[in-house]
Amino acid sequence: MRPTFRAFRHIALASSLLFGIASQHAMADDSGKITIMVGGITKLIYLPARLTEQLGYFKDEGLDVELLSQPAGVDAENELLAGAVQGVVGFYDHTIDLQTKGKEVKAIVVFGQVPGEVEMVSTKSADAIKSMADVKGKTLGVTGLGSSTSFLTQYLAGQHGIQSTEYTMLPVGADASFIAAIKQNRIDAGMTTEPTVSALEKSGEAKVLVDMRSVEGTKAALGGTYPASSLYVQAAWADAHKAQAAKLAHAFVRTMQFIHTHSAEEIAAKMPDDYQKDKTLYVSALKASLPMYTADGKMPADGPATVLKVLSAFNPSVKGKHVDLSKTYTNEFVSAK
Structure with a gap:
């Protein structure tokens, strides 16, 4: 019996050591670097990410945050699922799409109550395209196939009875x-x-x-608010790192309050010079964008249902699937004191 007892004692000791190491590792994670992938860091829809860094709010919370940029949100999403980054600043709609694929991801801070997206028509094509009812046979640019812009494009055209097979979507990225x-x-x-x-x-x-870019314009186009730019993380990460998640959320909420209490000129002055090669243009663009930002980082009450409506119409992963919207976002961390 003694060898058996000794063996059990060794197993218990080993288990205790492993638990201690795991606990230490978890605590190390809570105080370690957080890497966030931004779906195009110079886009004004994602301005809160860099602005929070520039204002020093991450450091105020005792966080070590690294911001990376990936032009298309769908690629940033893949980095999150691979575990290469802890969070993504991208469109909220990815959380709905991923739930239908068995992945639990949730938005913990909402930056944009509307997409901030604009359908632009080339001046050369403006006479032929007066509205989305005129896009049949045309080539329409999106950031990437399967991206938020592609689903919004299909929805806007679909409202005029135009099927996605009747025009071409070309992935052209953003900015330059x-x-x-x-x-x-x-x-x-x-x-x-x-x-x-x-x-x-x-x-x-x-x-x-x-x-x-505004609530009014978005409601006219989509029928409701459309929460878009947000910070989303894997649900398991949020559950295991509640302290970090709350600190991140608090830093971003401070930024949202800063945006709502300062002028476009004052906000622009905090941003890096290489973001605003033409400062007058940058301030003008920022002024046009200010209405899209939330004041408190919370999810608009009618927002998730509007996003689900759009995705259910054209995203094959979502169409006909049951989605529990309550699992795609939480106000827990932005509300934490």
Whole structure:
């Protein structure tokens, strides 16, 4: 019996040591670096990510945060699922799409109560395309196939009875690559954000066709608010790192309050110079974007249902599937004191 007892004692001791190491590792994770992938860090829809860093709010919370940039949100999502990053600043709709694929991801801070997206039409095509009812046979630019812009594009066209097979969607990215696609006549129209919108308007190369930078414009286009830019994480990470999640949320909520209590000029002054090569244009674009930001980081009450409606219409992963919207976001961390 003694060898058996001794063996059990060794097993218990080993288990205790392993538990202690695991606990230490978990605590180390809580105080270690957090890497966040941003779906295009210079886009104004994602401005809160860099602004929070510039204001020093991450450091105020005792956090070591690294921001990386990935032009398409769908690619940033893949980095999260692979465990390469702890969070993504991207569109909330990814959390719905991923739930239907058995992945639990939730938004813990909402930056944009509306998409901040604008369907721009090339000036050369403006006479032929007066609204989304005129896109049949045209080539429409999106950031990437399967991206949020592709589903929004399909929804806007679908409202006019135009099927996705009746036009071409071309992935052209954002910023300079989107502008190049317009200039080179590779697309007739396309969906993009600020400051690209203001740059194209200033150069006279494109005009606004559908404006989703404000609540009013978004409700007219989509029938309700459409929470978009947000910080989302894997649910398991949030459950295991509640202290970190709450600190992250608090840092971002401070930024949202800063945005709502300062002018576009004051906000722009906090941003890096390389984000605003044309400062006048940048401030103008920021002024046009201010209505889209939430004041408190919370999910708009009617938002998730609007997003689900859009995705259910054109996302094959979501169409006909049951989605528990309560698991796609939480206000727990932005409400924590």
